[in-house]
Structures are given as structure tokens and as C-alpha cells.
Amino acid sequence: MDRRTAQRSHILAIARRHFLARGYAATTMSAIAADVGGSKATLWNHFKSKDDLFAELVKTDTEGIHAEALVILDREGETFEILCTFAETYITAISTPAALRLQRQAAAVIERIAIGRLLNDRLVGVVETRLANFFATRMAMGALRRSDPGRAAQLTIALCLGLDPRRLFRPAEAAGIPPRARAQFVLAVLKDLYTHRELQAKEEDDE
Template sequence: MIDAKFRSDRDARREAILDVAAEVFLEEGFDAASMSTIAAKVGGSKSTLYNYFKSKEELFQAHVERYCSWQGAEMFALLDDEGDDVRAALTRLGRRYITNVMSDRNMRHFRLIAAASERSPDIGRAFYEAGPLRGARLLGGFLARMKLEGRIQIDDPIAGGHLFIGLCQNRMLKARLVNYIGAPTPEDVDAEVAIAVSTFMAAFGPKA
């Protein structure tokens, strides 16, 4: 019982550190952020921080992995209802995906991670594996099930997952990254998803 309480308290403390670290990284950037600043905002010492994370890089990587996990859980849970047809499921996913990924906060995270990955490739690797790659695999699993049911015709479901995600984000992503456009409106999202789903189904939907 004591061990369980210790683990619970330790987990809560770790989450609190990650909450504070996320805001510091977003405000100051990876290079400028310091363990001292994070510790001060958490309300402890650097030594306490190092009990949980061995370095700033490890702390940032944990933040990236947690953020990707939250994003993925929210988006790809929409595929759990297998009663829907493929078009309906992809439309639901696409809307959530574009809304989340193209948001101001997510763009700030993406720029932050890309900059940090220049010096620390492990951070980029952690982000890609926990975010884009995991998402494509989850969508690929759904597409594989739909293939078995004869609802789509696709040779490589995981490649199909990458392709659909690319169709959803391709036109907007670079423009958002450089602040050429703002976050899409619901109408923008609907229009973009409609094109992505139509294109995907034209390529892989059942043939008459």
C-alpha cells in the first residue's frame, strides 16, 4: 500500500514537472530553456528535477512523447467504431486531425521540435515514432480490417495510412509552419477533408 502511494505521488510529481516544462519550452525554446528555470517554476531544486530526468534532452523527449500520446489517443480513438463505413470513418478522423495538427499550439510544438532535432536527432526520432509513424500504423490497422471486409482495395495499409494523412495536411502544412495562413476554420477543414477522402476512396475504394 505504501509502495502504491509512493508510485502515485511520484507519478503525479512527474506529470507536474512535464506540465511546467511544456510551457517553459514553448515560451523560451529548447535552447534557451534551462533546468533551473523549470525547477523554480515547479517549486523545487534542480537536484529534484534530476531525480526524474537525467538531462534537459530527456525531459524534452518525455514531453514530446506525452504530447504525441495525447494527440494520438484523441484522434485515432475515432476509428474504434468499426460499424461506420470507410468514408465516414476517414472523414471523422480527417476533421479531427486537421483541426488538431493545424492549431496554433501544435504549430508551436512542431517548430520547437524541428529546431531541437537539429542538434539532438534522438528528439526528432522520438517525435516521429510516437507521432506520425504511430498514427500511420494505427490508421493502417483500421485500413487492414476494412480490406479484409472488402470495403477497400489496398496493397499496403500502413502506406495507405501515411498517404491519407498526407492528403489531409499537405496543402496547409508548409503555409502554417511559416505563418503564411492562420488556423483553418471549420469550413476550411470540411473542404480539405472532403477532397482528401474523395481522392483516397477514388484510388482505393471498391471498384464497380
């Protein structure tokens, strides 16, 4: 890592502490510069404003938040088992205290800073595209009832993000509904909607 890159990473690490502990409004570039050390020019050399610094932090911290979950969609195996594992992994990733704090801080300033599209692309867009491809492939294989794969992807993400609305209204450290239990609910909804009707009827008769 060259000196400039290392310095930029150091600034982002310190800025992250300030933003998550104090919030966007109460964080100042002066306070960050003081913690970084050296002159204020060092900070301004990398970021021309607090908005730019915060946007870069959001971009950096959301780059890999769903990486582990997306890998699961490339696995071979039973379709609903894959979807259940994906849902649990994705819910776990977006529900950590650090991830929740970042989402809340970003939501609080979304009208001031042009990060709305960035957040959507990073937290939702990439996942939606990969999920839609997964649903399209599995529907073509006959593993799922044919429907609109894009809508199936949107529904899955909505269930993962919104199943426990308390996640945005309680301390970030509070566990809420465990990811495994939430994933099982997501799976139940998807099974109801995308299992072949004749197979679903047979399973209900067997019960």
C-alpha cells in the same frame, strides 16, 4: 498520485510553459528550477539534462494527441464516412496552437536530441499501423478497391499532415484551412484512388 509522480507532473507543466514560450535554446534548467521552487536538486533528481526533460515532454504531450481519431477507425459504418471523420479529427488534433508549437520546437532540435524516432512513433507510426489495418480490412470486405493498405495509410497521413504547408510557416494561432474543408479534400483523393472502378464509372454516368 504519489508525491514523486505529482512532483514530476508539476515540473513538466512548468517546463512546457518555458519551452513553448521561449523555445528550446533560450530555456534553461535554472529558470525552470526557479519556477518549480525548492532546490535545483529537485529538478535534477527527475531529469539529468535539459535534453531528457524536453524528450519526456514530447513523449507525454504526444501520447494522446491522436487517441480520439484512432477510436473512429473502430466504428461500424460506411467506409468513406469513417475516413472523412477520422481525417477531420486527426487534422484538428495536430493543428491546435499547442500541437503546432510542440512540433516546431521538436523539429528545431531534432538533430541534437534523439527524438526523431520518438516523434515519428507517436505522431505517425501508431496512426499508420491502425490505418493500414483499417484499409486492409475494408479492402478484404470489398468496400475499397484492393491495393497496398500500407501505402494507403501513408498517403492518408501525408494528406492530413501536408495538405496546408502554411501550417508550419504562420503563427500557431492562425486557423488556416478549416479541418472540415481539409478533410473533404483528403476524402476526395481517397475516393478517386480506392473506389471500385466500375462503381466510380457508374457514379460518373449518373452525374
